[in-house]
Amino acid sequence: MYHDPTLGIPDLNFASSEDLLRTLQDFDISKVVNVLKTLGEAAAAATINLNTPPVYLPPPPPSQGLSSVKQNPVGSDTILGRKKSAPGATPDFVPGHFPQGEVENPEHAHILANVWMNAAKLSEMVKKEGLVYKKGKFSAIEEAQLTAAIENFRVNKGLSQEDLCNIIFSKDRGRDTFWPEITSAVPLRPIIAVYHHVRRTYHPLKGQGKWMPSEDELLLQAVAELGQQWEKVSERVGRMSSDCRDRYRNHLQNREVRRNGPWTKEEEAELTHIVTEMTVEQGKDMDNDVFWGVVSERMGGRRGRQQCRIKWTDSLSPQVKNLGEKPRWSQLDAFILVHKVDSLNVRDDSEIDWKQLPDEHWNSWSAHHLQRRWLTMKRGIKGYEEMSHAEIMEILKTKKAQSLPPPNSGRRKKTKYTSAEAVDEDDDTIDPALQAGSNSSGTSPVIA
DNA sequence: AGTTAAGGTAAGGGTAATACTTCGAA
DNA sequence: ATTCGAAGTATTACCCTTACCTTAAC
Numbered sequence: 359m360y361h362d363p364t365l366g367i368p369d370l371n372f373a374s375s376e377d378l379l380r381t382l383q384d385f386d387i388s389k390v391v392n393v394l395k396t397l398g399e400a401a402a403a404a405t406i407n408l409n410t411p412p413v414y415l416p417p418p419p420p421s422q423g424l425s426s427v428k429q430n431p432v433g434s435d436t437i438l439g440r441k442k443s444a445p446g447a448t449p450d451f452v453p454g455h456f457p458q459g460e461v462e463n464p465e466h467a468h469i470l471a472n473v474w475m476n477a478a479k480l481s482e483m484v485k486k487e488g489l490v491y492k493k494g495k496f497s498a499i500e501e502a503q504l505t506a507a508i509e510n511f512r513v514n515k516g517l518s519q520e521d522l523c524n525i526i527f528s529k530d531r532g533r534d535t536f537w538p539e540i541t542s543a544v545p546l547r548p549i550i551a552v553y554h555h556v557r558r559t560y561h562p563l564k565g566q567g568k569w570m571p572s573e574d575e576l577l578l579q580a581v582a583e584l585g586q587q588w589e590k591v592s593e594r595v596g597r598m599s600s601d602c603r604d605r606y607r608n609h610l611q612n613r614e615v616r617r618n619g620p621w622t623k624e625e626e627a628e629l630t631h632i633v634t635e636m637t638v639e640q641g642k643d644m645d646n647d648v649f650w651g652v653v654s655e656r657m658g659g660r661r662g663r664q665q666c667r668i669k670w671t672d673s674l675s676p677q678v679k680n681l682g683e684k685p686r687w688s689q690l691d692a693f694i695l696v697h698k699v700d701s702l703n704v705r706d707d708s709e710i711d712w713k714q715l716p717d718e719h720w721n722s723w724s725a726h727h728l729q730r731r732w733l734t735m736k737r738g739i740k741g742y743e744e745m746s747h748a749e750i751m752e753i754l755k756t757k758k759a760q761s762l763p764p765p766n767s768g769r770r771k772k773t774k775y776t777s778a779e780a781v782d783e784d785d786d787t788i789d790p791a792l793q794a795g796s797n798s799s800g801t802s803p804v805i806a
Numbered sequence: 807a808g809t810t811a812a813g814g815t816a817a818g819g820g821t822a823a824t825a826c827t828t829c830g831a832a
Numbered sequence: 833a834t835t836c837g838a839a840g841t842a843t844t845a846c847c848c849t850t851a852c853c854t855t856a857a858c
Binding site for chain 3: 494550551554564565566598604609619620664673734
């Protein structure tokens with residue numbers, strides 16, 4: 359028997375996983391996933407149809423050479439009722455629907471789930487066949503779909519957990535249908551991506567938290583003796599090979615000279631100089647074409663690749679510096695962010711592609727910054743952990759509309775920062791219709 | 807015997823969570 | 833002057849994709 363007051367459905371008394379599913383199938387997908395997780399009913403989840411199409415854009419025109427699907431948030435100007443959309447912007451996409459005949463192409467689905475394509479082959483397929491596939495972090499929903507599919511496979515074949523691990527980590531061929539079968543559970547993911555993801559997720563040495571000084575010593579010694587053969591190093595240290603590699607390159611390499619703590623003006627100038635030299639002066643993109651391992655080396659190893667990259671993207675990049683002015687986050691920004699997220703119509707915030715959110719008319723907030731803001735706002739809601747994305751969305755839409763400063767009201771407090779006021783000082787009049795908050799149908803006012 | 811597909815390993819690039827520090831309003 | 837929550841900054845574990853290689857299967 360399972361009781362969950364937040365579901366708003368009667369208590370469940372199910373004899374089998376299938377029974378549970380039949381009952382749950384009509385309810386909110388994210389809640390169903392939560393319930394199944396709580397119950398550890400992965401096998402049950404395997405039979406549920408979680409394949410409701412997420413919100414994706416049609417495949418990009420081949421000329422742009424983009425390979426992965428994209429989300430298309432509404433622009434800040436549209437949210438503020440200033441104009442329809444920025445010139446040259448992609449037309450508004452109708453959320454919740456795939457373009458006909460593209461994404462649901464069964465032939466492509468079969469290829470993605472069965473053919474082990476490398477990056478070159480994938481991009482060729484994108485160009486020539488209009489293949490669409492998904493990149494980036496696996497969302498919570500995809501995770502649930504995969505877990506369910508794996509459990510389903512295990513049960514159907516009558517395998518033990520150990521047998522399953524043998525299949526996942528076996529070096530023999532002939533694992534027959536395992537990889538293609540579970541890949542089919544996550545639409546738009548190539549088999550190779552699922553393979554890497556699952557091998558990491560199910561690894562027995564996964565997730566061991568903080569490194570102890572003794573482990574560091576063990577790792578240093580292993581690297582000194584074996585070199586960067588991470589699989590062998592892994593056996594010695596007792597951590598996953600990729601974790602050994604990460605610990606070494608991010609924290610142990612150049613340990614004698616490595617600096618921590620706030621950056622000095624000199625260090626910042628040095629980093630700016632190096633990045634500029636490596637990109638702009640070679641006709642490359644400052645925000646995309648930087649090899650941070652090389653940058654770290656050129657800093658004399660005194661700062662690691664993560665330190666350099668974060669310093670750059672969070673505070674030194676011209677885009678972030680915003681012409682020397684440091685904008686301050688305002689209620690208006692919060693309002694825009696909530697409606698942008700809403701316009702994505704995702705089922706869960708782990709599905710959000712944050713890189714798609716910044717827009718040029720909106721204070722140059724970085725994707726990283728927006729994501730952290732979102733998290734802060736979300737955590738500001740009591741009991742958010744137990745809520746679905748849709749519920750959180752509703753609360754935030756109402757809350758942020760209410761906390762919005764009324765048009766032309768009040769002088770803002772003086773701060774040492776240049777005004778954030780975001781989008782621009784004299785133009786933050788909001789369409790009164792928007793201030794009323796969300797409508798009951800759940801559709802965002804910005805789309806309507 | 808040669809070719810190709812499957813898949814193992816390492817490297818490159820990145821994000822999420824959290825700890826720590828500073829700010830600023832009351 | 834002090835307090836305290838919010839915002840900013842730094843750290844670190846963890847993750848995804850790609851390149852390159854080996855090996856089994858045809």
